[in-house]
Amino acid sequence: MNLLLKENKPMVATIISGLLIVIGLFFTFSNSPTIAALIYISSFIIGGFHQAKEGLQDTIQNKKLNVDILMVLAALGASSIGYWMEGALLIFIFSLSGSLEVYATNKSTKAITELMNLTPERAMVIQPDGSIKEVPTESLTIGDKLMVAKGTNIPIDGVLLSKYGLIDESAISGESIPSEKVAGEEVIGGTINLEEAITMQVSKDSSDTLFAKILRLVDEAQSTPSKTATMIEAIENKYVLTVLIFVPVMIAIFYFVLNWGWNESFYRGMVLLTVASPCALVASAAPATLSAISNSARKGILFKGGSYLENFGQIKAIAFDKTGTLTEGKPVVTESFFKEEKDKKEIINVCVAIEKTSTHPIARALVSAFSETSDHNLIVEQMKDRTGHGMSGMAYGSEWKIGKKEYVLEKNNSQFITHADILQNEGKTVIYVSKDDQVVAYFGLLDAPKEEAKQMIAYFKSQGVHTIMITGDNPATAATVGQIVGVDEVKANCLPDEKAKIIKELGEKYGSIAMIGDGINDAPALANASIGIAMGAGTDIAMDVADVVLMKNDLAQLAYSHRLSNRLKKITIQNIVFAITVILILIISNLFQVITLPLGVVGHEGSTILVILNGLRLLKSTPDVLKAKKRS
Structure with a gap:
């Protein structure tokens, strides 16, 4: 609580203002109206100073009207006809809603500012x-x-x-x-x-470190409002001006047409000024967007603006790079074939002994696949490396070769290697092993899809989003990976400019499209997508041009972001509908003289508080559907 008050000075003023109203009520019921009025005025000044100052500065600096001005005018108007308590109560509840909005902002940025403490000074x-x-x-x-x-x-x-x-x-x-x-x-x-x-x-x-980039990205996101928030802000000035014109007109109608007394007419005008103010409407989007951005940042999903988070749930198509995005970015052994089972141990020992001397990705894949079952004490002599073809050496009294077909296969072993052609047609890399020029084994390798890729693709397809894989790899490999993960469409043999062209075409066809990639060759496509998403382990240029960065390289975060975006849209719509409904009900109630100023204040400012609290619900994590499926 102490920390809350320390970080939120307006809340301190709000609490003091509320306490003064309680004291003022005591003197009101003690038949000391003068003392009560002075206390209400003190409450008025203390509680309303921060909001009035911000409202006036915004009006003067930006040449536009805002809801703060309406609240101050309503409170002054009520006080001018002797409704001191009502005026003070109006300012107190208005101040409370403003303090809660500051709290919402602080709460949504707290998780981010804590990142700054992770790097020592x-x-x-x-x-x-x-x-x-x-x-x-x-x-x-x-x-x-x-x-x-x-x-x-x-x-x-x-x-x-x-x-x-x-x-x-x-x-x-x-x-x-x-x-x-x-x-x-x-x-x-x-x-x-x-x-x-x-x-x-x-x-x-220090300005170019990963944490520095994270902080900059989140700061940019929080200073860039969503489209809904921008739209509401754009109409605020016109709405306030309309209310300022509408209220005097209605006071005149009350007094001259309906023949209400002056005090009653002016009082109803002040109630109208209060309940017609768009406080709740203005607060419908911004706190919710800030909360959602904070939520995603805690998960390692960095949106560069509220509009990207808001629009992500509306995408109609999503495109993926293959290598390093849908796949692990390195080959793994998927199939192994040995001519004689009795020679398997010997073959594995030789493969590991030869390949562990190389840093080539294929060599590393073979070592990773068989190192646990091999004899690491085997020494291979007369080792030779034919770059781009393979390696050879002497072991167990025989000459061994490991590598491509044209390097290893010098004699006809067609019956044994028949299945190798099937592997190649599937887009897999085939590595052969020969002993004294006779093929004794071969292995199929593939850049394997990430564990969560298939589930993530299935999620987007279930949401009616068209999925496309765009890769520079050959059609056979692309088709195999595409079939494994389940994408709707595969585009292979694509150069960087071709990827960008395809994204433009898909954008024309589907409207809103997202693109996910990690390399320099993906940068043009990311820049041309409605929402460009970069993997955090990718290149700096991909992260710079992207609108969203997945810091943890976890594809499940895409589904999480989509669900969070839909939650943001749902809560924002709830807030807008609720705010407009409350305003209309209060205006109609005032016209029928059903509500008093205190009830109007409570109803109007209460709705503001409720939409802020509703927006804060986005700080709570969204259930991760992909991980839930894995556990089940």
Whole structure:
């Protein structure tokens, strides 16, 4: 509670204003009207100062009217005819709704500002003579060598110099399992060194680190209103001007046409001024959008503006890059065929012994597939590497070759390798193994789809969204991956400019289209999509041109974002309909002299408070349907 009041000064003024009204009521019932009036005036000034100041500044600076002006005028009008308590109550409840809006804004940005505390303000720089000097993190330059103690946050992005490091990257990846790092691998500022002290070298300026980008993206998003909020703001000035003209006209009608007394006519005008004000309508979209942006940011989904989050639920088609987006971005062994089962162990031993000396992705895939069942003590002699073709060596008294068909297959083994053609037709890479020029094994490799890709595609199809995969890969491989994940359409052999052209064509066909990618070749397509979405582990240029960044590279976040966008739309519509309905009911009730000013204040400002609280519901996480399906 203390923290709430410290961060929300308007709330303090609101509470004091409310207490003064209670004291004023005591003197009112004690037949001390003068003292009561003075106390109500004090409540009026204290509670209304912040709102009146903001309203006047906005009017003067931006040359436009706003709801704050209407509330102040209504309170002044009520007080001028002796309704001191009503005027003070109006200001108090109006001030309360404004304080709650400040609270909503603070609440929605709290999760983001906490990110700033993850990167330490000081860093330990290793001097040329080996000594350690503590300096401000912002003063670090590329190339500086740092020491990071056990249990402390890494101050800036860089490269690990120590042989080994165990890093808690949960703030970035969301994964609870620590990440093992070896010398030369990237370490991210704000993550935590869990083991002994490590050394690292700075690779980025403090303004260009991953956390700095996150903070900039969220700040941009929160300062960019949604289309609904912009639309409401655009009509606010005209609406307020209409009310200011409408109220005097109605007072004249009450007095001259309906023959009500002056006090009653003016009083009803002040009630009308209060209940016709669009406070709840103005608050229908902004707090809800801020809450939704904060919600998504906590999940590692960074929207660069409220309009992108608002519109994501309205997309009619969604396009995906293949490599690194729908797939893992590296090949894995999917099939293995051995000519003789009795020779399987020997073949695996030779494959691992030869391929572990290479850094090629295919070599790594073979080692990863068979290392657990191989004999790591086997020594292969006379090893040769024919770049682009394969590798060879001597083991078990025979010559072995591993690689492409034209390199390995020198003698006819057609009966054994018949199925290899089927693998190739499926778009898989086939690697052959020969022993003394006789093929003894072959393996099918594929850049495997991510675990959550199929479920994510199924989700969007269930929502009536057309799914397309656009890739530069060959048609056979693209068709295989497309069939596995279940996309509606596949576009293969696409260059970057062709991807952008296809996105434009899809946009013309479907209207609103999203594009998800991670590489430089995806940047033109991302820029041309209605909503461009970049994977967080992708290139900087893809992240820069995209409208949304998935920091955790989790495709399930797309479904989460879609559901959150639909929740935002639903809650915003609820707020707008509710606000307009309340305004109409209160205006009609006032015309029939059913409500008093206090009831009008409570009804009108109460509706404002309710729409703000309804918007705050978006701070609560949306159920993750994809993960729920996995658990079931």
